[in-house]
Amino acid sequence: MLSNSDRVELTELRRALHRHPELSGEEIETAKTIAGELTALAPTTILRCLGGHGVAAVFDSGKEGPTVLFRAELDALPIHEKSANPWASEVPGKGHLCGHDGHMMFLMGLGRLLSRRPVEKGRVVLMFQPAEEDGSGARAVVADPAFEAIRPDWAFAIHIEPGRPWGYVSSRAGLINCASQGLQIRLTGKTAHAADPEDGVSPARTVVKLVPELDDLGHGGRLDDHFRLVTITHVQIGEPTFGTAPGDAVIYATLRTARDEAMADMSNEARRLASKAAREAGLTVKFEVFDDFAASINHPEATNVAIEAMNALGIENGDYGLPMRASEDFGVFGWCAKAAMLCLGHGEDYAGLHTPDYDFPDDLLPMGVKIFERIARDLLGG
Incomplete structure (x- = not known):
């Protein structure tokens, strides 16, 4: 159990990180701070620069047993924080508005407990x-x-999730978060004078035709294995001028599916539609992928381990609000391990994630640590 001084120190660390957010791929100082704090806990090993700026601390019992990984995230969002808190972001246009600063403290708290009372077998990462x-x-x-x-x-x-009762944890076996992919479609023709559009190759009609075709690839609906959703998030044709017929266009489409295989199929379908439309209009087409998330699928055994831990702790849990259309990068760890994502509620009326007034509720810090520690000790003893 965390002591009062643990809670105060972890809260101070969380707020210090909150003041200095760093975006995806830029987490140099955040990683340095985390590695420094971990060093004081004397783990067996600290790995740095994993997959970029990732940091992993290993607490190895020295005895044979499974490896249990607990994950938090280092990065913040490109959103300007609007807050009167003294620990509000000091970096314009950037903010820890998704709870990642709090998630890091779940792991730091667990590290403190493991340094004082090691597990009996295996290792914790x-x-x-x-x-x-x-x-x-x-x-x-x-x-x-x-x-x-x-x-x-x-x-x-x-992951912290607003909209759920305070301290309630949602989890289930199977789909938790959808796969998603941001597909950029860039069409290129030839500009012309607006008085002589026939001298150019305009993508305008192609865009008008292609947008509903892309939209028809997925209309959402029930979140089962057949779920498919396309959201057109941005369209631009030429430049905002009256004197030039456009020669290029770009379409941003966010694709969502319940399974990774379905995502590959839908992305290929979107590319085929765009390629066919471009070819028929005499345009060239290029594709680029952004924000490519795998589906998060909870393994039944890992889910049961987590549920049993929460039941033993008397923490209310169920499958409320699951699965979710939103995506999460944790699913990739499920490719190599029995994995489970838990969604910890902090009130139905709490500010939403990715909003400028969001802040992690520090009073939930002990609960996250407690859940992780119980899982670790149930699997590894100690």
Whole structure:
């Protein structure tokens, strides 16, 4: 159990990180701070620069047993924080508005408890992942050759989720977060004088035709294995001028599915539609992918471990609000481990994630630590 001084110190650390947010792929100082704090806990090993700026602390019992990984995220968002708190972001246009600063404290708190009372067997890995917000971090971590030395058998994460009762945890076996992909479609023709549009190759009609075709690839609906959703988020044709017929256009489409295989299929369908439309209009087309998230699928055994831990602690839990259309980068860890994501509520009327007035509620810090510690000791003893 965390002491009062633990809670005060972790809250101060959380607020210090909150004041200095760093975006995906830029988490240099955040990683340095975390590594420094971990060093004081004397873990067996600290790995740095995993998949970019990732940091992992290993607490090894020295006895044979499974490897259990707990994940938090280092990065913040490109959103300007609006807050009167003395620990509000000091970096214009950037803010810890998704709870990642609090998630890091779940792991730091667990590290303190493990340093005082080690597990009996196996090892615990505290994984501070970079670049969660753009979906690139977990893949980079898992692909890093250094990750092989800490490849886990089990993986767990907690994400704060507004809209749920205070202290209530949502989890279930199966789909938790959808796969998603940001697909940029760039069409290029030839500009012309607005008085002589026939001298150019305009993408305007192609865009008008293509947008509803893309939209028809997925209309959402029930969140089962067949779920598909396309959201057109941005369209631009030419430049805002009256004298020039456009010669280029760009379409941003966010694709969502319940399964990774379905995402690959839908992305290929979107590319085929765009390629066909471009070819028929005499345009060239280029594609670029952004914010590429795998689906988060909870393993039944890992889910049961987490639920049993919460039941033993008397923490109310269920599957309220699940699955979710929103995406999460944790799913990649489920490719190599029995993984489970838990969604910790902090009130139905609390500010939403990714909003300028959001702040992690520090009073929930002990609960996240307590859940993680119970899972660790249930699997590894101690």
